[in-house]
Amino acid sequence: MFEARLLQGSLLKKVMEALKDLLNEAAWDCSDAGIQLQAMDNSHVSLVSLNLRAEGFDKYRCDRNLSMGMNLGSMSKILKCASNEDIITIKAQDNADTVTFVFESPEQDKVSDYEMKLMNLDQEHLGIPETDYACTIRLPSSEFARICRDLSQFGESMVISCTKEGVRFSATGDIGTGNIKLAQSAKVDKEEEAVVIEMQEPVSLTFACRYLNSFTKATSLSKSVQLSMSPEVPLVVEYKIEDIGHVRYYLAPKIEDEEAA
Amino acid sequence: MKRLRSQVKSCLKTETVEIENSETLRNHHHALLEEEIRNLREKLINWYDINKRDLQWRDLAKHIDPNIRGYSVLVSEIMLQQTQVATVKSYYSKWIEKWPDLTALSKATLEEVNTLWSGLGYYSRGKRLHEAACKIVHEMDGTMPQKAEQLQKQLPGVGPYTAAAIGSIAFNERVGLVDGNVIRVITRLCSIGADTSKKSVVDVIWKLSNEMVDPERPGDFNQGMMELGATVCTPKSPLCQSCPISLMCRAYKRSNPKEAAGPADIEDVPDCLLCLPIDQPWTVKDGVTNYPRKAKKTAAKIARNIVLIVERPTNESDSNEYLLWQRPVNGLLANLWEFPSFPSHQWSDDLDESSELTAALDQSKGLLTGRTIERCQYVADVFHQFSHISQTYGLYRVAVRACENAKDNVVSLPDHYQGFRWLNARQIAGAAISTAMKKVFRAFTQNVDGSGSSSSLKRKTKSKETGTVSKKQMTLQSYFKNSQTE
Numbered sequence: 001m002f003e004a005r006l007l008q009g010s011l012l013k014k015v016m017e018a019l020k021d022l023l024n025e026a027a028w029d030c031s032d033a034g035i036q037l038q039a040m041d042n043s044h045v046s047l048v049s050l051n052l053r054a055e056g057f058d059k060y061r062c063d064r065n066l067s068m069g070m071n072l073g074s075m076s077k078i079l080k081c082a083s084n085e086d087i088i089t090i091k092a093q094d095n096a097d098t099v100t101f102v103f104e105s106p107e108q109d110k111v112s113d114y115e116m117k118l119m120n121l122d123q124e125h126l127g128i129p130e131t132d133y134a135c136t137i138r139l140p141s142s143e144f145a146r147i148c149r150d151l152s153q154f155g156e157s158m159v160i161s162c163t164k165e166g167v168r169f170s171a172t173g174d175i176g177t178g179n180i181k182l183a184q185s186a187k188v189d190k191e192e193e194a195v196v197i198e199m200q201e202p203v204s205l206t207f208a209c210r211y212l213n214s215f216t217k218a219t220s221l222s223k224s225v226q227l228s229m230s231p232e233v234p235l236v237v238e239y240k241i242e243d244i245g246h247v248r249y250y251l252a253p254k255i256e257d258e259e260a261a
Numbered sequence: 262m263k264r265l266r267s268q269v270k271s272c273l274k275t276e277t278v279e280i281e282n283s284e285t286l287r288n289h290h291h292a293l294l295e296e297e298i299r300n301l302r303e304k305l306i307n308w309y310d311i312n313k314r315d316l317q318w319r320d321l322a323k324h325i326d327p328n329i330r331g332y333s334v335l336v337s338e339i340m341l342q343q344t345q346v347a348t349v350k351s352y353y354s355k356w357i358e359k360w361p362d363l364t365a366l367s368k369a370t371l372e373e374v375n376t377l378w379s380g381l382g383y384y385s386r387g388k389r390l391h392e393a394a395c396k397i398v399h400e401m402d403g404t405m406p407q408k409a410e411q412l413q414k415q416l417p418g419v420g421p422y423t424a425a426a427i428g429s430i431a432f433n434e435r436v437g438l439v440d441g442n443v444i445r446v447i448t449r450l451c452s453i454g455a456d457t458s459k460k461s462v463v464d465v466i467w468k469l470s471n472e473m474v475d476p477e478r479p480g481d482f483n484q485g486m487m488e489l490g491a492t493v494c495t496p497k498s499p500l501c502q503s504c505p506i507s508l509m510c511r512a513y514k515r516s517n518p519k520e521a522a523g524p525a526d527i528e529d530v531p532d533c534l535l536c537l538p539i540d541q542p543w544t545v546k547d548g549v550t551n552y553p554r555k556a557k558k559t560a561a562k563i564a565r566n567i568v569l570i571v572e573r574p575t576n577e578s579d580s581n582e583y584l585l586w587q588r589p590v591n592g593l594l595a596n597l598w599e600f601p602s603f604p605s606h607q608w609s610d611d612l613d614e615s616s617e618l619t620a621a622l623d624q625s626k627g628l629l630t631g632r633t634i635e636r637c638q639y640v641a642d643v644f645h646q647f648s649h650i651s652q653t654y655g656l657y658r659v660a661v662r663a664c665e666n667a668k669d670n671v672v673s674l675p676d677h678y679q680g681f682r683w684l685n686a687r688q689i690a691g692a693a694i695s696t697a698m699k700k701v702f703r704a705f706t707q708n709v710d711g712s713g714s715s716s717s718l719k720r721k722t723k724s725k726e727t728g729t730v731s732k733k734q735m736t737l738q739s740y741f742k743n744s745q746t747e
Contacts (some may be wrong), residue, residue, distance in 0.1 A: 041736060042641065042642070042643065042644070042704060043641070043736070044642075044644055044736040044737055044738060045640055045734055045735075045736055046738065047737050064500075065497075065498065068568075072642055091472075095314070095347070097347050097350075120345060120347065122645075122646050124646060124743060126737060126738075126741040126742065126743060126744065127741060127742055127743070128741050130739070149679060157732065189519050199267050199678070206732055208734060228595065234737060250737060250741075252736055252737050252739065252740065253733040253735055254732035254733060254734045254735065255733055255735055256732060256733070
């Protein structure tokens with residue numbers, strides 16, 4: 001028996017928004033520690049890793065580890081039926097081929113439940129090594145979304161360079177060049193509005209804008225976002241999800257093509 | 262030097278001493294005592310009676326007509342090879358509804374069989390099942406053999422496992438049975454730490470299984486062992502607390518020395534061919550899951566194919582038709598339909614593939630006699646994991662238009678390929694095609710209908726024309742390794 005009850009149902013709706021742009025389907029792995037999901041997009045260029053800890057739920061029960069393959073399009077349709085204030089419960093039997101979503105209004109005067117068929121998915125699980133990143137950049141998530149949107153008008157890829165002066169995002173394309181520089185904030189009233197850079201060595205990497213834009217669909221989950229980079233490894237974009245967990249995106253860089261002269 | 266000599270000695274031993282020698286088995290806790298076996302039978306069957314899952318083929322296996330019993334077990338066991346119960350359920354009920362007995366199945370065409378099997382994988386299974394039905398109906402007067410030995414000898418697609426399953430479940434024959442689940446249960450029960458991918462080790466497990474099987478209810482005993490392996494004695498984090506036979510389990514005893522009964526102090530004997538290997542000893546952390554041991558799998562082969570989705574307009578304005586051909590009678594995905602595909606260089610996302618593409622188009626010219634290619638576009642990459650091949654498909658959309666002298670029947674196919682058809686999207690959904698090709702077609706429709714991807718269609722040519730420094734998009738597999746599954 002699996003049951004997870006979330007008072008703040010809107011969180012799950014936001015998580016869904018953060019996933020469905022990149023993934024058509026994914027396996028939700030449930031254990032007594034919580035819910036985890038790891039999946040790559042079709043092209044295997046980016047990876048989403050979601051972690052929701054058991055303690056973060058209002059009620060959480062998982063008798064036996066289970067992996068629920070879900071069509072995220074269908075799941076998104078179902079979650080659209082929940083209001084933002086609703087309490088959401090996810091339920092499944094141990095060997096079931098369906099999962100049930102229960103939405104309760106805060107006053108308990110309306111209860112709806114939706115049952116969805118599960119699917120069998122080929123599980124490809126990547127082992128992600130613990131990495132000490134050369135740069136970590138924390139910035140307001142809305143600022144990051146804005147930067148990605150603005151620069152993707154210029155080109156398909158964006159260069160992110162981090163030096164001790166600050167972080168620079170730039171893109172070049174047919175119409176010209178765009179550059180955005182952010183300096184480390186000297187003094188801010190609110191922590192989540194700060195730009196904070198921690199750096200061991202300068203890093204500059206190129207990434208495809210369209211994936212970055214998909215990542216920013218998670219903006220509503222968190223006021224700030226953290227980017228971690230090291231030379232020649234995938235970028236990590238992390239959004240914390242209140243007290244319950246996080247969603248992390250990994251994106252493989254674009255590198256110089258030796259064949260093109 | 263000393264070490265070397267002892268290795269030589271143990272090699273010699275392999276040749277001279279049969280490891281099935283029961284003396285060895287008794288000495289090193291690799292077998293159960295007679296009293297324990299009686300206890301095991303009773304506990305396991307009781308457990309199975311209470312905990313068995315309700316499955317359609319289990320009801321049919323109790324049918325009065327022996328032929329129906331045999332047939333229903335044959336179908337379910339063949340479907341269950343390499344496939345999960347949850348997946349098999351719906352296929353099984355569709356199958357039984359369509360072909361309720363051997364005679365009905367023998368009248369079906371291979372095409373119908375493949376269509377129903379579509380999506381289940383390992384397609385030769387469906388074909389062999391059909392062959393077996395034809396053989397029983399036409400050569401054996403419609404009566405199924407009832408002994409495991411004959412089943413294995415006479416029926417195509419029936420190996421030792423399936424034969425034992427049919428014999429014991431449908432015909433109450435007293436034979437043991439070994440599948441992946443049973444291997445796990447028995448290696449733990451008898452602390453067998455040798456490499457279970459070796460035939461000699463599996464032979465020992467068969468022997469043990471034959472000794473253990475219940476003489477009165479062999480079918481339920483065997484199903485109980487498999488069910489226990491599937492639900493309790495699982496590969497990772499087994500539920501020993503709810504296991505009915507943990508008290509006689511050597512692995513349980515070893516990880517919980519105080520609780521369990523049975524022989525004390527299980528230790529690995531250096532020269533024993535069934536104990537854990539000395540260089541990979543017992544670890545406390547892994548407990549019961551120290552068993553079974555398996556030699557490391559060889560990495561899956563990586564392959565990349567170019568897939569041409571050849572599209573032609575039809576008279577009804579809104580639906581296009583696509584060209585599919587039928588694969589050879591033998592080999593991977595035998596007899597299934599697919600979009601013309603051609604091997605390309607190894608998997609890497611954005612390398613220039615134009616020479617391979619030209620070659621592929623050249624080869625498919627024979628297919629397209631009398632048609633002109635209007636355009637050829639890159640659409641997307643699709644990844645599919647076969648059990649032994651990591652396959653990427655590079656999808657290209659090839660739009661063709663008929664010239665005046667187009668003739669549909671003039672077609673040359675690669676060797677052994679069986680035919681070709683033009684199908685629309687709806688027909689493709691119902692055709693006998695593999696999961697990988699279904700994925701391909703889904704990716705195709707998503708990328709072609711959705712407007713968001715038009716930029717990626719041009720990606721390859723564009724970067725060259727504008728002369729900007731072209732960068733290659735890496736994939737995550739260049740950085741992160743697949744963590745071991747299972």
